[in-house]
Amino acid sequence: MKDEGREQTLQLFATCLIDLFRPQAAIAAVEVMERRGSTVEFPAAQTCCGQFSYNAGYHREAADLARHWIAVFEAALNNDSHGRIVALSGSCAAMIIKEYPLLLYRDALDRGDSAVEAKRWQERAERVGEQVIEFTEWLAQEKAANLPASLGIGVVYHNGCHMRRMLGITTGPETVLQDYGFSVVPIEDADQCCGFGGTYSMTEWRVSTAVADQKLQALGKAREMGAQCLTSADFGCLGHLGGRLSRRRDPFPVVYIAELIALTDRGQLTVEELQQMAHQKEKS
Amino acid sequence: MAGQLPIDSRPWPVRRDQALQDKTMQQTIQFVTRRVANAKVAAYTAYPEGERLRQRAVGVKRRSVENMEEHLAVFAQQVEAHGGQVHRAKTAADAIRTVLEVAKNHGVQRVIKTKSMVTEELELNRAFESVGIAVRETDLGEYIIQLAHEKPSHILAPAAHKNRAQIEALFDQDAAAYHTEPPASDDILALTQYARRRLREEFLAADMGVTGGNFLVAETGTLVLITNEGNADMVTTLPPILVSVVGVEKIVADWPGLTEVIQQPALSGVGQRLSSYTTMVSGTRGTDQWEGPDEWHVVLLDNGRTLLKDTPFEDVLSCIRCGACLNVCPVFRQVGGHAYGSVYPGPIGIVETPLLTNFEVLPELPSVLCTLCHACGEACPMDIDLPGHIVQLRKIKRDRHMDAAGVTRSYRWWARFWATPHGYRRSIRWARWGQRWFVRHGRIQSAPGLAGGWFNTRDMPPVASPTFHEWWERTRGKGHRS
Amino acid sequence: MIETEALRNQFQRQFEALGGHVFYASNSERLPVVLASAYQAMVDRYLPDGPLQVVYWLNLDLSVLDLEGILGGIRGTQCICWPQGSRQHAVQEKWRDLLAESQVGITGAAWAAADTGSVALYSSPSTGLLPSLLMPIHIILLNQKRIQPSVSDGLKKLYQESETQGRMPPLVKLITGPSMTADIEGQLVIGVHGPTAIGVVVYE
Numbered sequence: 001m002k003d004e005g006r007e008q009t010l011q012l013f014a015t016c017l018i019d020l021f022r023p024q025a026a027i028a029a030v031e032v033m034e035r036r037g038s039t040v041e042f043p044a045a046q047t048c049c050g051q052f053s054y055n056a057g058y059h060r061e062a063a064d065l066a067r068h069w070i071a072v073f074e075a076a077l078n079n080d081s082h083g084r085i086v087a088l089s090g091s092c093a094a095m096i097i098k099e100y101p102l103l104l105y106r107d108a109l110d111r112g113d114s115a116v117e118a119k120r121w122q123e124r125a126e127r128v129g130e131q132v133i134e135f136t137e138w139l140a141q142e143k144a145a146n147l148p149a150s151l152g153i154g155v156v157y158h159n160g161c162h163m164r165r166m167l168g169i170t171t172g173p174e175t176v177l178q179d180y181g182f183s184v185v186p187i188e189d190a191d192q193c194c195g196f197g198g199t200y201s202m203t204e205w206r207v208s209t210a211v212a213d214q215k216l217q218a219l220g221k222a223r224e225m226g227a228q229c230l231t232s233a234d235f236g237c238l239g240h241l242g243g244r245l246s247r248r249r250d251p252f253p254v255v256y257i258a259e260l261i262a263l264t265d266r267g268q269l270t271v272e273e274l275q276q277m278a279h280q281k282e283k284s
Numbered sequence: 285m286a287g288q289l290p291i292d293s294r295p296w297p298v299r300r301d302q303a304l305q306d307k308t309m310q311q312t313i314q315f316v317t318r319r320v321a322n323a324k325v326a327a328y329t330a331y332p333e334g335e336r337l338r339q340r341a342v343g344v345k346r347r348s349v350e351n352m353e354e355h356l357a358v359f360a361q362q363v364e365a366h367g368g369q370v371h372r373a374k375t376a377a378d379a380i381r382t383v384l385e386v387a388k389n390h391g392v393q394r395v396i397k398t399k400s401m402v403t404e405e406l407e408l409n410r411a412f413e414s415v416g417i418a419v420r421e422t423d424l425g426e427y428i429i430q431l432a433h434e435k436p437s438h439i440l441a442p443a444a445h446k447n448r449a450q451i452e453a454l455f456d457q458d459a460a461a462y463h464t465e466p467p468a469s470d471d472i473l474a475l476t477q478y479a480r481r482r483l484r485e486e487f488l489a490a491d492m493g494v495t496g497g498n499f500l501v502a503e504t505g506t507l508v509l510i511t512n513e514g515n516a517d518m519v520t521t522l523p524p525i526l527v528s529v530v531g532v533e534k535i536v537a538d539w540p541g542l543t544e545v546i547q548q549p550a551l552s553g554v555g556q557r558l559s560s561y562t563t564m565v566s567g568t569r570g571t572d573q574w575e576g577p578d579e580w581h582v583v584l585l586d587n588g589r590t591l592l593k594d595t596p597f598e599d600v601l602s603c604i605r606c607g608a609c610l611n612v613c614p615v616f617r618q619v620g621g622h623a624y625g626s627v628y629p630g631p632i633g634i635v636e637t638p639l640l641t642n643f644e645v646l647p648e649l650p651s652v653l654c655t656l657c658h659a660c661g662e663a664c665p666m667d668i669d670l671p672g673h674i675v676q677l678r679k680i681k682r683d684r685h686m687d688a689a690g691v692t693r694s695y696r697w698w699a700r701f702w703a704t705p706h707g708y709r710r711s712i713r714w715a716r717w718g719q720r721w722f723v724r725h726g727r728i729q730s731a732p733g734l735a736g737g738w739f740n741t742r743d744m745p746p747v748a749s750p751t752f753h754e755w756w757e758r759t760r761g762k763g764h765r766s
Numbered sequence: 767m768i769e770t771e772a773l774r775n776q777f778q779r780q781f782e783a784l785g786g787h788v789f790y791a792s793n794s795e796r797l798p799v800v801l802a803s804a805y806q807a808m809v810d811r812y813l814p815d816g817p818l819q820v821v822y823w824l825n826l827d828l829s830v831l832d833l834e835g836i837l838g839g840i841r842g843t844q845c846i847c848w849p850q851g852s853r854q855h856a857v858q859e860k861w862r863d864l865l866a867e868s869q870v871g872i873t874g875a876a877w878a879a880a881d882t883g884s885v886a887l888y889s890s891p892s893t894g895l896l897p898s899l900l901m902p903i904h905i906i907l908l909n910q911k912r913i914q915p916s917v918s919d920g921l922k923k924l925y926q927e928s929e930t931q932g933r934m935p936p937l938v939k940l941i942t943g944p945s946m947t948a949d950i951e952g953q954l955v956i957g958v959h960g961p962t963a964i965g966v967v968v969y970e
């Protein structure tokens with residue numbers, strides 16, 4: 001399958017958070033994908049996967065967003081069953097792959113649709129879900145031609161909870177980072193949540209922040225062990241931890257994983273560059 | 285009929301803030317939960333059979349719950365054939381009445397107890413004390429919190445929130461009250477030795493023992509108790525009257541089933557292949573027998589449990605109270621058990637409390653104590669879909685209009701806008717216009733409405749210019765295609 | 767037989783991993799010597815001072831073992847044989863106090879499980895659980911033939927026996943390590959209510 005892949009067309013699902021708050025992450029992802037010979041398409045009608053609403057119990061609302069999402073990407077795939085949708089978030093990918101089918105099935109019944117109609121929605125969701133792949137998973141399948149030797153840059157990789165537990169992606173992203181010459185610095189309680197939890201971070205901000213601070217405490221130890229940057233394949237977690245660091249006036253670089261890979265591809269990755277990226281918001 | 289659970293009636297923000305400020309509690313809870321969670325992982329790694337056993341145990345529990353009523357009838361028959369008596373209690377009040385009656389019939393003055401979540405659920409100690417019967421918890425952790433007049437903060441480690449200095453103070457007080465030698469120091473060994481000495485007197489003097497139960501075996505009429513301390517053995521062998529109060533869901537159909545599940549509480553709860561003591565009671569003592577009770581009463585408690593039968597939440601009845609879901613929960617690790625306000629804390633507590641009581645108490649639990657990280661679902665040895673249930677409970681709350689109107693309105697408008705590309709663009713224009721008042725030093729530092737809470741402790745970058753959508757449109761959009 | 771030896775070794779590994787002590791008598795002639803040295807080692811380690819009083823019962827195959835003769839010479843040990851049961855309360859209370867004052871319990875066993883390092887005891891007119899519980903030291907005399915591969919096998923054996931007996935023993939207890947707790951600050955402490963030290967003498 002991979003070999004036809006030289007010419008593969010990838011549909012990009014950027015996610016709402018990256019679209020609004022970290023577009024350079026998606027720009028970097030496009031660069032990485034194109035450099036590896038893929039054609040990238042961006043279905044411009046896409047918005048959000050609806051996970052915020054779903055997790056909060058607002059399933060009617062989430063289903064509206066889910067149906068929109070499915071329509072947009074079905075149209076983009078245009079019946080190509082080999083086409084792939086690359087999602088720039090393990091959490092959103094998990095929402096689509098694991099939650100859409102039952103969500104839409106139940107919602108259809110709740111709205112009074114027939115069981116047949118409900119099943120049809122479920123199957124549509126399952127079909128499109130099978131074509132979704134999380135960005136680092138896609139990247140791991142691409143064997144880069146000339147991998148750099150050690151870059152001498154220590155990174156802490158935070159694996160998002162849904163990526164880990166719903167998609168079952170565990171060490172893959174760290175292996176990718178190592179393949180690309182990063183030294184991955186281990187972090188205590190790596191599998192513990194960052195405390196984000198979607199709107200939980202807003203409604204229960206005290207608890208959410210306490211959980212985040214614990215992650216930052218562990219990060220502090222990793223920094224002593226040489227970590228120079230925090231990265232992840234989920235911008236939800238990164239935005240949360242980065243937002244907390246920013247509030248504490250801590251300039252530690254927080255960078256989306258595709259940005260690291262794009263810089264490595266260009267041979268431009270340096271600690272100074274990382275720090276600059278972290279300070280972009282100050283400059284703007 | 286909905287069950288009744290005792291609750292801490294202080295509102296959630298009060299419980300939460302107290303927990304977040306209690307640094308002693310946080311330190312101990314962090315340490316204990318991590319130690320046990322790691323021990324569990326290590327135990328499964330070192331025991332290749334473990335995972336296979338676990339999967340079979342899930343099957344046994346599910347099948348046993350499916351035909352619960354049938355098995356309970358067989359259990360009652362068996363126990364009664366071997367000298368015991370079985371009482372069914374629909375509600376907490378029924379169970380209390382039964383237990384007190386047994387005590388009264390025998391003129392009981394001193395009761396000793398093993399650790400049992402069900403008796404916490406009944407607040408049985410209070411009931412005993414209200415009729416002048418002295419009751420003593422014999423599990424070390426329970427003994428400590430009994431002295432402190434507190435509730436357990438963890439289903440397996442009830443005193444996990446207390447440190448040694450606090451415990452020494454409690455023991456000193458107790459020693460003064462009982463005119464006995466206080467502990468030699470706040471050394472953990474010295475504290476434990478004090479408890480051994482003090483509780484030994486109580487064991488030998490008690491005239492009634494009360495236990496919970498980890499499993500009930502229908503086929504043989506057996507009650508299985510699992511402890512590490514050995515207190516359950518004391519309670520079942522020493523006093524002449526034994527009362528076991530057990531939830532109906534603890535039933536296992538037959539003996540082969542028991543052999544499949546018996547290792548699970550220890551394996552997943554503390555990372556041991558079996559706990560130090562597994563005690564099995566299958567009847568009163570025979571003639572010419574030394575030990576064991578003359579009378580044995582088993583009280584089978586429902587208290588809302590059968591409400592869950594034949595619902596999507598039925599798997600909750602497979603819970604073996606191992607505590608694994610508590611130990612891995614990032615929120616539990618921060619706030620400890622008391623913040624939940626329910627006898628059942630942690631992920632299982634936020635699912636079970638509203639379900640058993642039909643949302644009559646603590647309806648906020650599913651919303652305020654979970655980030656949906658799914659760690660509990662991964663840890664639960666009984667494959668209970670805790671994260672899925674938490675989402676469904678939030679949905680039930682929303683469908684029953686239990687959320688604040690403003691919150692509901694926000695979600696509704698949010699979805700209305702973002703379900704179309706046009707609405708999405710419009711919301712971005714508004715956000716850009718609105719954020720001008722909130723940006724400081726290139727960051728948003730405050731905001732109104734649902735999102736406001738975020739900015740109390742965290743920044744956010746302003747909506748980017750261009751967004752990725754806009755960047756794509758400019759660089760790759762229709763006009764730029766060659 | 768190789769298999770029995772493998773089981774014994776596995777049982778020993780597990781039981782020792784739990785903090786228990788295992789001693790081995792390769793034939794019945796050696797049992798008195800091994801038991802004496804096991805007893806001496808355990809009391810010297812866990813109860814270096816004070817008088818020693820033992821309450822014991824043995825499985826039928828050891829009914830000729832002269833425990834008073836074997837242990838009497840060690841620090842003036844007193845041995846008391848666990849009597850046949852009685853329902854008289856006065857007698858019971860006397861025995862209970864006697865047990866509570868004793869230092870060592872020596873018992874036989876119904877079976878043991880190699881995979882978990884557990885030992886099973888049943889309560890019957892001639893075999894009691896209290897001598898395994900109230901004293902600081904508990905020593906079990908275990909016939910190697912009684913070691914089952916797994917705790918499931920042991921439980922199956924119990925079940926089959928109960929079918930021939932017509933009922934389960936009213937009390938059964940599996941011991942898998944010493945009495946312990948981690949209830950104070952999550953730190954492990956040995957010997958809360960039950961024994962601080964447990965030892966098994968396996969004999970052929």
Ligand code: SF4
Pocket residue numbers: 602603604605606607608609610632663664665666667668
């Ligand atoms: S829900 Fe699962 S993990 Fe939690 S206590 Fe029950 S069995 Fe253990």
